[in-house]
Amino acid sequence: MKKILLIGDSICQGYQNFVKLAFKDTAEVYFPQENCRFATYVLRNLLDWKNELGCGEDVDVIHWNAGLWDGLVMPDGKPLISFERYCEDIERVCVTMKILFPKAKMIFATSTPVQEELFQTKYQYYRRYNKDTVRYNARACEIVLKHGGIINDLYSLMKDVPKSYYSDQTHFYTKEASQMISDQVIRSIELYGEVKAAPLNYDEIYEKKMQVVGL
Numbered sequence: 001m002k003k004i005l006l007i008g009d010s011i012c013q014g015y016q017n018f019v020k021l022a023f024k025d026t027a028e029v030y031f032p033q034e035n036c037r038f039a040t041y042v043l044r045n046l047l048d049w050k051n052e053l054g055c056g057e058d059v060d061v062i063h064w065n066a067g068l069w070d071g072l073v074m075p076d077g078k079p080l081i082s083f084e085r086y087c088e089d090i091e092r093v094c095v096t097m098k099i100l101f102p103k104a105k106m107i108f109a110t111s112t113p114v115q116e117e118l119f120q121t122k123y124q125y126y127r128r129y130n131k132d133t134v135r136y137n138a139r140a141c142e143i144v145l146k147h148g149g150i151i152n153d154l155y156s157l158m159k160d161v162p163k164s165y166y167s168d169q170t171h172f173y174t175k176e177a178s179q180m181i182s183d184q185v186i187r188s189i190e191l192y193g194e195v196k197a198a199p200l201n202y203d204e205i206y207e208k209k210m211q212v213v214g215l
Contacts (some may be wrong), residue, residue, distance in 0.1 A: 001024065001026060001028050001053055002027040002028070002057060002060040002061070002163060002193065002195045003028050003030065003056070003058065003059045003061075004023060004027050004028070004029045004030065004051075004061045004062075004063065004189060004193065005029075005030045005031070005040060005060070005061070005063070005064075005101070005104070006019060006021070006029065006030070006031035006062075006063050006064070006065075006110065007031070007032070007036050007046070007057055007062065007063075007064035007065075007066075008048070008064055008065040008066070009013050009035055009036055009037060009038075009066065009067075009069055010030075010034050010035050010170070010171060011068070011109075011111070011112050011129070011154070011159050011172070012031070012036070012064075012065060012109075013035060013170070014171060014172055014173050014178060014181065015031075015181050015182040015185050015204045016167070016207070018029045018178065018182035018186070018200060019063075019065075019182065019185055019189070020200075021188055021200060021205070022182075022197040022198055022199075022200055023055060023180055023184045023186075023189070023195065023197050023198075024198070025135045025198060026062070026195050026197070027060070027193075027195050028055070028057075028065075028109065028176040028190070030053045030055040031052065032045070032049045032052070032054075032060075034067070034131045036049075037066075037069045038066055038067075038069035038070045038080060038081055038089075038174070039066040039067070039070055039086055039089035039090055039093060040058055040070075040082065040085070040089050041066075041069075041114060041135070042064070042066050042089075042093050043066045043089055043092050043093050043096060046093065046096055046097070046100060047096075047100060048110075048142065050100055050101075054120050055137070057100065057101060057102060057180075058103060058206075059101040059103070059104045060104060060105065060193055060195070061102065061104060061105050061107065061192065061193035061195070061205075062097055062101060062104045062105070062106050062107065062191055063107040063109060063152065063185060063188070063189055064093075064097075064108060064109065065108065065109040065111060065117065065154075066089075066093070066108070066111075066140075067086070067109070067110070067111035067133060067136045067137060067140060068112070068114075068128070068133065068170070069081075070086045070089075070136060071086075071111075071128065071129075071132040071133055071136045072126060072127075072128055072175065073126065073127035073129065073132070074125075074126065074139075075125035075126070079132065083135065083136065083139070085139070085141050086136055086139075087140075087143065089198070090139075090140045090143045090144070091143050094143060094144060094147040095147070098147070103190050105149070105150075105193055106144065106147065106148070106149030107143040107150055107151075107152050107188050107189065108140060108141065108149055108151055108152065109152040109153075109154050109185070110137040110140070110141065110151065110152070110153050110154050110156070111133050111136065111137055111154070111155060111157060112133075112146045112155055112157075112158045112172065112181075113115070113130045113158055114130060114169055115135065115163065115166055115169045116128065116129060116130060118168075118169040119169040119170065120136050121169075121173075122164075122168075122169055128170070130159075133155065134170075137155055140153065150188070150192055152184060152185060152188040154181060154184065154185075157180060157181065157184055158172065158177070158180070158181070158197045161176075161177060161180070162180050163179075164176075167176040175202055175203075175206050178202070182200070183200075
């Protein structure tokens with residue numbers, strides 16, 4: 001069986017169980033049991049996750065993302081991770097993935113849009129702006145492509161969805177949005193990783209109350 005590694009923030013946590021279910025007969029799907037947060041955190045923990053998960057060096061596909069945490073505007077008006085540092089970290093993650101998983105094909109998922117007004121209503125001091133996400137996404141894509149990876153553009157997929165598809169100001173833990181995102185992730189892994197997925201019946205899955213993690 002092939003091996004698939006998923007690395008990402010809470011957006012990833014919304015689709016990882018669906019991906020695992022879709023590939024249950026054709027691939028082993030690994031992912032950390034935590035929110036992988038921002039790019040610096042991914043860089044620091046990638047080796048630890050590899051060891052903890054026991055997935056070895058023969059991973060076939062890595063599907064990953066980082067960006068929403070990085071671009072979070074802090075109370076001082078600056079992003080958690082500066083744009084320059086983010087670019088450096090994305091570069092180093094790409095290099096590190098090649099070292100730790102030398103045969104893996106890399107798929108980078110762009111960070112998804114947020115409901116800015118709702119986010120600002122909920123948080124007094126923190127801010128997220130889609131213009132920042134677009135900027136971070138664009139440079140990350142350039143870096144990943146330079147390293148031979150491909151892009152799964154989740155931002156474009158979700159930028160025009162109805163507000164009802166959001167479960168809160170940031171996440172898409174609704175049946176409609178989960179299906180959209182999960183299906184696109186699964187298709188990208190199928191095509192680039194050359195591994196077959198089984199079709200998912202989302203109505204049946206939700207009837208069985210399959211729970212996503214990382215709310």
